Amino acid sequence: MRGRFLRSTITVAIAAAVVSAVLSVSITRTSGQAPAAVRPARVAGKPNLSGIWQANNEANWDLQAHAALPGAVTQPGIYPYDYARVPAAPVLALGAAGAVPGSLGVVQGDGQIPYTAEAFMIKKENSEHWIDRDPELKCYLPGIPRAMYMPYPFQITQGTDKIHMAYEFSNTARTIHLDKVAGPPDDAWMGHSVGHWDGDTLAVDVTNFNDRSWFDRAGNFHSDALHLVERFTLMSPDIIRYEVTIEDPKVFTRPWRIAMPLYRRVEPNMQLLEFRCNEFVEEFMYGGLRKQQLVKHWEGETMAVDITRKVPTGDRFYDWYGGK
Amino acid sequence: MRDWFLRSMITVAIAAAAVSAILSVSITRTSAQAPASVKAAAPTSAPALKTPWGEPDLQGIWTDESDTPLQRSPKYANQEFFTEAQRAELDKERAALLGRDRRVERGTELDVAGAYNAQFMSVKHTGARTSLIVDPPNGRIPPLTPEAQKIAAAEREFRLALLQATETCKNKSVACNGGKYDPTPSPRRAELPPRYNTARMNRRDNPEDGALPDRCLTGGLPEFGGATGSFRRIVQTPGGIAMFYDVGQGQGWQRNIVMNGSPHLPASVRQWYGDSRGHWEGNTLVIDVTNFSPKTDYQGSRQNLHLVERWTRTGPNTLEYAVTIEDPTMWTRPWTVKQEFTKQSEQENRIYYEPRCIEGNYASPGLMRGQRMAEAAFARGQGPDPAVSDNATDFVGVEDDPLQ
Numbered sequence: 060m061r062g063r064f065l066r067s068t069i070t071v072a073i074a075a076a077v078v079s080a081v082l083s084v085s086i087t088r089t090s091g092q093a094p095a096a097v098r099p100a101r102v103a104g105k106p107n108l109s110g111i112w113q114a115n116n117e118a119n120w121d122l123q124a125h126a127a128l129p130g131a132v133t134q135p136g137i138y139p140y141d142y143a144r145v146p147a148a149p150v151l152a153l154g155a156a157g158a159v160p161g162s163l164g165v166v167q168g169d170g171q172i173p174y175t176a177e178a179f180m181i182k183k184e185n186s187e188h189w190i191d192r193d194p195e196l197k198c199y200l201p202g203i204p205r206a207m208y209m210p211y212p213f214q215i216t217q218g219t220d221k222i223h224m225a226y227e228f229s230n231t232a233r234t235i236h237l238d239k240v241a242g243p244p245d246d247a248w249m250g251h252s253v254g255h256w257d258g259d260t261l262a263v264d265v266t267n268f269n270d271r272s273w274f275d276r277a278g279n280f281h282s283d284a285l286h287l288v289e290r291f292t293l294m295s296p297d298i299i300r301y302e303v304t305i306e307d308p309k310v311f312t313r314p315w316r317i318a319m320p321l322y323r324r325v326e327p328n329m330q331l332l333e334f335r336c337n338e339f340v341e342e343f344m345y346g347g348l349r350k351q352q353l354v355k356h357w358e359g360e361t362m363a364v365d366i367t368r369k370v371p372t373g374d375r376f377y378d379w380y381g382g383k
Numbered sequence: 384m385r386d387w388f389l390r391s392m393i394t395v396a397i398a399a400a401a402v403s404a405i406l407s408v409s410i411t412r413t414s415a416q417a418p419a420s421v422k423a424a425a426p427t428s429a430p431a432l433k434t435p436w437g438e439p440d441l442q443g444i445w446t447d448e449s450d451t452p453l454q455r456s457p458k459y460a461n462q463e464f465f466t467e468a469q470r471a472e473l474d475k476e477r478a479a480l481l482g483r484d485r486r487v488e489r490g491t492e493l494d495v496a497g498a499y500n501a502q503f504m505s506v507k508h509t510g511a512r513t514s515l516i517v518d519p520p521n522g523r524i525p526p527l528t529p530e531a532q533k534i535a536a537a538e539r540e541f542r543l544a545l546l547q548a549t550e551t552c553k554n555k556s557v558a559c560n561g562g563k564y565d566p567t568p569s570p571r572r573a574e575l576p577p578r579y580n581t582a583r584m585n586r587r588d589n590p591e592d593g594a595l596p597d598r599c600l601t602g603g604l605p606e607f608g609g610a611t612g613s614f615r616r617i618v619q620t621p622g623g624i625a626m627f628y629d630v631g632q633g634q635g636w637q638r639n640i641v642m643n644g645s646p647h648l649p650a651s652v653r654q655w656y657g658d659s660r661g662h663w664e665g666n667t668l669v670i671d672v673t674n675f676s677p678k679t680d681y682q683g684s685r686q687n688l689h690l691v692e693r694w695t696r697t698g699p700n701t702l703e704y705a706v707t708i709e710d711p712t713m714w715t716r717p718w719t720v721k722q723e724f725t726k727q728s729e730q731e732n733r734i735y736y737e738p739r740c741i742e743g744n745y746a747s748p749g750l751m752r753g754q755r756m757a758e759a760a761f762a763r764g765q766g767p768d769p770a771v772s773d774n775a776t777d778f779v780g781v782e783d784d785p786l787q
Contacts (some may be wrong), residue, residue, distance in 0.1 A: 075682055090602055097620065097622070098622060099436070099621050102435075102436070102620060102621060103435050103436075107620070107621075109620040109621075109623055197739065197741070197742075199739075199742050200737060200738070200739055200742065214625065214638070214639050216618045216620045216625035217620045218434075218442055218595075218618045218620055218621050219434070219435060221442070221616075221618045222618070223616075223618035223625040224629070225625055225637040225639055229738075230636050230637060230738060231637075231737070231738060232627050232637045233624075234616065234618070236625070238729070240729060240730065243731065247737055248737055248739060249737055263510060271742075283413065290726070302689065328645060330639065330641050330648075331639050332648075332652070332654065333654045333655055333656065335600070335655050337599050337600065337740070337741040338598070340741075341590040341591075341598065341637070342590075344748070345590050345747065345748045345751060348590075348748055348751035348752055348755060349588065349589050349590075349751070350588035350589070350754070350755070350758070351588070357657070
């Protein structure tokens with residue numbers, strides 16, 4: 060595990076992921092800007108979920124409760140204990156920005172994900188081979204529910220018989236069909252979403268998934284038998300309670316649930332920008348095929364990075380204290 | 384995953400074929416260009432064409448069901464519309480070509496090099512107009528500025544230099560027009576292109592040597608359909624509009640039109656799909672698009688591209704789209720394209736056309752790996768110098784379309 064982590068690394072991709080993960084919601088005001096259009100509380104009699112939303116939690120790191128970690132990838136330090144590991148090469152140069160924030164988790168009930176014994180081994184392996192396996196690092200489509208709580212905003216456009224959800228990450232989207240629409244003939248990364256209003260709650264049934272997307276960076280996964288029931292309930296004009304019941308008889312022994320608030324991005328100038336990451340990951344995925352490589356050391360498809368970080372005069376930590 | 388990619392391509396092709404089959408009955412003209420009697424028959428204030436909250440209703444899946452060349456062939460001069468007889472004749476001619484691969488010089492490497500043959504292409508009925516361009520009145524892209532001509536010439540020279548030692552130039556293929564054959568590979572093969580590359584070139588030293596579509600980085604706007612056609616799904620909410628585009632090769636993308644009257648993004652923020660800000664003018668949605676990335680390219684125009692789009696619902700099943708295209712560094716005057724979209728069946732288009740291009744992109748790394756292997760073989764004295772083979776020229780699609 061250590062060797063694999065040491066030898067498979069792309070600082071830029073990891074840095075981007077880590078930086079985005081710790082991005083916090085900041086409120087900025089732009090003077091001289093037109094006021095936002097009035098958003099009615101209801102659309103055709105239903106609660107209006109339209110707007111730009113974002114989870115503000117650590118679920119994309121790991122759905123389950125976890126303590127903070129020194130790095131998104133770690134290696135044994137001087138002690139043999141798991142709790143005394145140190146950051147590994149892929150994130151070492153990033154210092155605390157390469158670490159993983161802790162979380163109380165979003166899995167409801169006992170906090171456990173009820174894997175079958177066989178599936179649990181795959182999850183463990185996934186976690187150990189995170190850099191090689193997580194579709195997020197390759198900028199693949201995130202799937203549902205992961206797209207809902209990645210550290211990027213998404214936009215809901217609520218019509219009367221369609222609700223469109225556009226995600227900043229990877230420029231993807233899904234249409235929730237409120238009218239009768241038969242399922243697609245093929246599976247999909249983002250699944251097939253059919254919704255209905257259960258009182259003031261939007262309930263969405265999602266099926267027709269492929270088996271490629273993950274739930275988080277901890278290697279939690281599913282098969283093509285995944286079936287989700289999502290529930291969106293406005294708790295206040297700017298907070299949605301988002302709950303998902305997750306069912307997949309090929310991977311889990313019983314249905315389980317996650318829940319979290321989604322917060323409105325209330326900045327008056329908020330809009331979705333692009334995060335067209337397939338360009339960003341070209342070096343990560345194909346850099347070894349360049350005629351003249353930018354990263355000097357590839358072993359087959361595995362990139363080996365020597366981290367050289369020369370600290371310029373004036374930036375050494377003790378310079379800040381007037382030391383020599 | 385390669386299978387999925389192919390399957391989705393085929394789905395697009397089949398959908399397009401189905402669309403063209405349905406089309407045989409008639410082609411409705413948009414109100415703006417139709418005779419007055421037809422215009423009167425298409426009231427724009429019909430209740431069904433408004434959302435429940437009173438905004439014009441543009442929702443649905445829309446596509447251009449006919450083929451119209453971007454630029455007008457000089458043979459139609461100032462004729463804006465085909466006559467019915469001309470259209471019937473063109474449809475007859477084009478139907479005979481449908482499904483036949485485009486061929487070039489027989490017996491050459493190029494003749495079999497097409498990545499996409501006629502199987503992938505959609506040939507639709509001939510449209511009402513002789514060109515998508517409605518302004519200038521000659522239906523042609525306006526002349527380039529001297530600066531743009533210089534850039535275009537530099538791009539062309541560079542690409543021809545990379546082809547000079549290949550069979551393509553030796554056989555005087557049209558792909559080598561303006562260049563000449565020289566058996567010695569050009570030293571320019573080691574140079575960077577004159578500016579950030581967006582188009583195919585005969586070299587694959589880096590991912591950036593690929594054309595944008597090869598890298599799953601197809602530029603977004605303006606989007607007129609191309610060889611595989613394109614669909615746009617529009618969903619509206621009070622004060623908000625989302626559009627999802629589905630284009631060839633699963634390179635779809637989304638637009639979330641900012642409708643709050645605020646100014647464009649700061650000039651330092653550049654995007655592949657620009658920055659779309661809309662407002663209503665009567666029943667027309669007007670969208671101003673700027674802030675394009677210097678890595679995008681539409682007909683040579685990059686970060687200075689400025690679009691003004693006008694979307695108007697003209698009938699239960701029709702939507703008129705007009706876009707004025709402007710870049711003073713590129714063209715000597717703005718120009719305008721008009722298209723008519725037809726509403727598509729929700730049921731038959733229920734598949735979410737995922738933009739899953741990169742997930743199945745074996746071509747981009749494959750081309751690089753192929754080049755590295757050919758170089759290694761050549762270094763061992765096995766096989767030809769890869770610098771004399773042409774891996775860039777690709778005559779795609781059906782045989783020469785008399786419409787184009």
